[in-house]
Each structure stands twice: as C-alpha cells, then as structure tokens.
Amino acid sequence: MKNIMILGANTLQIPLIQEAQRIGFNTVVVSPNKEEPGFKYATYPIYADVKDQELLLKYAREYDIAGVITDQTDIPVRTAAYIAENMGLPGIGYETATLFTDKFLMREKCKELNIPTLKYKLVKNIEEAIEFFDALEGDAILKPVDNQGSKGVSKINSKEVLIEKFQEAMDYSKSQSVLIEQYVTGREFVVEGLTYDYEFQNLICGDTHYFNIPDVFSATTRIFPSTADKDLVERVKDLNRKIVTGFGLKQGISHSEFIMDGDEIYLIETAARGGGVFISSDLISLSTGLNTEKFLIEMATGTLKEVPEIKDTGKVCCYMAFFLPVGEVVSIEGVHKVKELSYTHRDNLDTIYMGLKTKPFVDKTARKFIIVSGDSHDELIENMKAIKDALQIKVKTDQGIEGPIWN
Structure with a gap:
C-alpha cells in the first residue's frame, strides 16, 4: 500500500x-x-x-x-x-x-486584476494603524494577514479600541504585520469551487449569517443554495471565477467569502482548500453529489483520470452552529435524538460532555455544529427549529443556568 x-x-x-x-x-x-x-x-x-x-x-x-x-x-x-x-x-x-493564505497579498492581486477592493493597508506598528484609521473617517476591521479561525480579528470604532486591540492582532500574525481595512456591513456570500489543470467551475453559492456577538466573527449558519436572485448569484460566481483563475490555482477545492456594500461585491478572503465546518466534505456532496475527499486524494496522488460529474441534487443544506456559555456543562439532553434524525448528517456534538468546562468563545474553533438538509428552504428552516427544540444543554455560569447560544 x-x-x-x-x-x-x-x-x-x-x-x-x-x-x-x-x-x-x-x-x-x-x-x-x-x-x-x-x-x-x-x-x-x-x-x-x-x-x-x-x-x-x-x-x-x-x-x-x-x-x-x-x-x-x-x-x-x-x-x-x-x-x-x-x-x-x-x-x-x-x-x-x-x-491564497495572505489576506494582504489577496487584495494586492485583486487590484492587479482590476477587481474593486475595500480600502486597506498593511501595517507593522500602531502609529501606521492610527494614521490609516484616521484617514478612513469610519469604522475599520483589524485582522492578522496569515491566520485562521477569526483569531485576533476585531472591529475598530475608535482610536482607543485600535490601541487596545492592536497587539492582540499582532500576536496572532506569524509575519508580524496586520491588515486594517474599511468596515462595511451587507449581505455575505460563500462560494465553493473546483479546479483541475487550471480549469475552474463554481460548485455551490450560499448565504452567511453571523452570531450577534461583539468581536466574534463566526457564522451561526451557512445555507446552500443562496436565496438571492439569480442575477446576483451569477455576479458573485463570476467574480469568484475571475479571482480563483486570476490567482492561478492549478487544482483543488477553493473556498471564497464575499460581502456587499451597496451594489458592489467585495472579496473578504479566498482559500485554496474546501470550506470548514464540513462544507467541503458534506455540504458540497449533499448539493452536487461530488465525493470531495476522493477527488482531492486522486488529484494529490496524480491518479485522477477525469473531473467528476457535478450535478444539482436539489437539496437545500447548511451547517448550524452554536456556542456554549462560559461555565460547566451540568445537563445534556437530545444529542442522540438529533443524531438519529433523517435530515441530520455529520456533527461535533460528541465533544460535549457532563462536567465540560467551557471557555470564552474568542474564535470559530469553540463552535459546536450540525450538518442539516431539507428538500426546500422552508423545510430546512423547520428542521433547524426541530433540532434547537430537541437539543437541551444546560451550562452553570456565574449568572445562573444558561443554554446554547444560537445567534
């Protein structure tokens, strides 16, 4: 072997x-x-x-x-x-x-490709960061250029917050430089793509919905396919194609995230790997029938004979995620029931156990999640509600007994 x-x-x-x-x-x-x-x-x-x-x-x-x-x-x-x-x-x-792993280089490449970008600057000290923030005359987002999991990412709405958060961002940056960028709020999309021998095709485009928790830039759900109108989805896909091919990806699965400001669509980041939280392994497969792992393995070992057939299965699917409050897990009910549901797939619920000491959720890695499917968007929403009702986890906190944080 x-x-x-x-x-x-x-x-x-x-x-x-x-x-x-x-x-x-x-x-x-x-x-x-x-x-x-x-x-x-x-x-x-x-x-x-x-x-x-x-x-x-x-x-x-x-x-x-x-x-x-x-x-x-x-x-x-x-x-x-x-x-x-x-x-x-x-x-x-x-x-x-x-x-594909440096957020500053991504933006520089977009400019080279004549793709609009948000205002940004690579900085190596707090003085440079303050100068750029003052010039923005609005909120900013501060992020390490070469990390993952939203570690060290902060929204900046004042010079005082920038000074407070700057060193944390630097601590998470292997290159000891951070990106400060114009902050916008708008509809967000996520797109998975497939490339083989430089030939690219979009696989699935979905919607991103975030937790309403300050400085926790983590999605509570990513739902495929997007509910946006067809023309907007095609605009997002066309931009993704231009970026991935323009970046010169030869092979593999790609994962890209976009945000709208007004009518303009901007790249948040793109990656030369499949989306996390089982987007790559499960949500692509549920949506298209592609065995992503088999494709990746055969590609990496030079044994791929032809690009697998991609089809629209008609499934609507998502991951739904939650955080546990900071404290100690004192009661768990419904995990087995949720796992046995016909519309649930992979999850990481086995990482929850009695006596678990939960920590502050400073990044995405603390999330618990479940892959869910349905035959329509309405059915998916119903299935998600049934899961929330069934999954009863109690955490003893300083404020009393609390349950999962879903949004």
Whole structure:
C-alpha cells in the first residue's frame, strides 16, 4: 500500500483520513496536538507542527509518500505545497499557496486584476494603524494577514479600541504585520469551487449569517443554495471565477467569502482548500453529489483520470452552529435524538460532555455544529427549529443556568 500524508488531525480532517484509507492508502497524519481525534484513524501518526516545512519534508521522504494534502484548514496549505513542490508531487505551487493564505497579498492581486477592493493597508506598528484609521473617517476591521479561525480579528470604532486591540492582532500574525481595512456591513456570500489543470467551475453559492456577538466573527449558519436572485448569484460566481483563475490555482477545492456594500461585491478572503465546518466534505456532496475527499486524494496522488460529474441534487443544506456559555456543562439532553434524525448528517456534538468546562468563545474553533438538509428552504428552516427544540444543554455560569447560544 502507498502512503499519503494528511496535514491536520482535528474533527474536520477525519473524512479525508477515512476516505484515504477506504481507497487503499496508508495515512501519515500530522498535527502537533496528540489529543486530536483524527489520530485514531491514522496509520502513521506524526506529532509535529504543520507549519514546520523542512521537518515535514523530511518525514514525507522517510515515508516515501505518494501525495500530500490538507482540507478545511488554512494553516498547512503552504506546507503541503512546499512538500509537493520539493518531491515532484502534484500540488498548487508554493507561490500560489502563499497568495491564497495572505489576506494582504489577496487584495494586492485583486487590484492587479482590476477587481474593486475595500480600502486597506498593511501595517507593522500602531502609529501606521492610527494614521490609516484616521484617514478612513469610519469604522475599520483589524485582522492578522496569515491566520485562521477569526483569531485576533476585531472591529475598530475608535482610536482607543485600535490601541487596545492592536497587539492582540499582532500576536496572532506569524509575519508580524496586520491588515486594517474599511468596515462595511451587507449581505455575505460563500462560494465553493473546483479546479483541475487550471480549469475552474463554481460548485455551490450560499448565504452567511453571523452570531450577534461583539468581536466574534463566526457564522451561526451557512445555507446552500443562496436565496438571492439569480442575477446576483451569477455576479458573485463570476467574480469568484475571475479571482480563483486570476490567482492561478492549478487544482483543488477553493473556498471564497464575499460581502456587499451597496451594489458592489467585495472579496473578504479566498482559500485554496474546501470550506470548514464540513462544507467541503458534506455540504458540497449533499448539493452536487461530488465525493470531495476522493477527488482531492486522486488529484494529490496524480491518479485522477477525469473531473467528476457535478450535478444539482436539489437539496437545500447548511451547517448550524452554536456556542456554549462560559461555565460547566451540568445537563445534556437530545444529542442522540438529533443524531438519529433523517435530515441530520455529520456533527461535533460528541465533544460535549457532563462536567465540560467551557471557555470564552474568542474564535470559530469553540463552535459546536450540525450538518442539516431539507428538500426546500422552508423545510430546512423547520428542521433547524426541530433540532434547537430537541437539543437541551444546560451550562452553570456565574449568572445562573444558561443554554446554547444560537445567534
């Protein structure tokens, strides 16, 4: 059996690891966290930093891998490209991987492609940040250029808040530089795409709905397909095509997020991997019939013979997510019932247990989530309501007993 290296071992990488083994590969699974659940399915577990490119290249050669891959996470994308490039394996190229994982470079490339961008500036110190914020004469958003999970992202509505939040953003930035950008509010879209040998096609376009929690830039639901009118959806898809092809992606699944300001559509970010929270593994499949993991594995190992057929299944689907209040879980009801419903699919509810000490939800990684489907948007909303009614979790907090935070 040949070996394939998979970078990442958390819940979201499990579908990829399992599919690789089903196809017939030994899995060399890499993560620094020995407790991550993906290691239960690994043939060869490697406990190492997924950003350590030289070390993982050494392991890749040692295990004589036939391919290297990651999905649903940004952090290992450059490492996967570096290993593939140095071993002559199929990949997207290190330069392209860097472009897709640096928010500043994304905006610079958009300008090069004559794609409108929000006002932005890359800054390395608080003085530069204050100067740009003053020039904006409005709210801004501060974010590390090369991190994920919304860590270190803050809305800035005053100079005092900027000074307070600046160092936190810097702490999450590996390059020690942060992006400060014009803040707008408007309809948001998410688009998944597929590329093989530079030939691109949009897969699904959906709507993003956020939690109403200050400085928590996390979606409570992402619903596919979008309810926007056909012409607007086509505009979003056309922009996504222009960006992904213009960025030079050779192969793989892409995940892009957009926001509207008035009638203009702007890129928030794009990624050379599938969307997290099982968008890649489940929501694409439910919507199009594509086995995303099989496609990614065959592409990474050079065994893909032709692009899989993409079809519209007619399904409406989403992930629905919630946070738990800060405290201790004292009661759990309805998890088994929710898992047994005909319209629920994958979830991470098994990470909730009696006595769990919940922490402040400073980023997306604290979310609990469920993949849900229906035959129409109305049916999906009904199914989501039934799940909320069935899932009763109680957390003892300083303010008393509280339940899940859904919005």
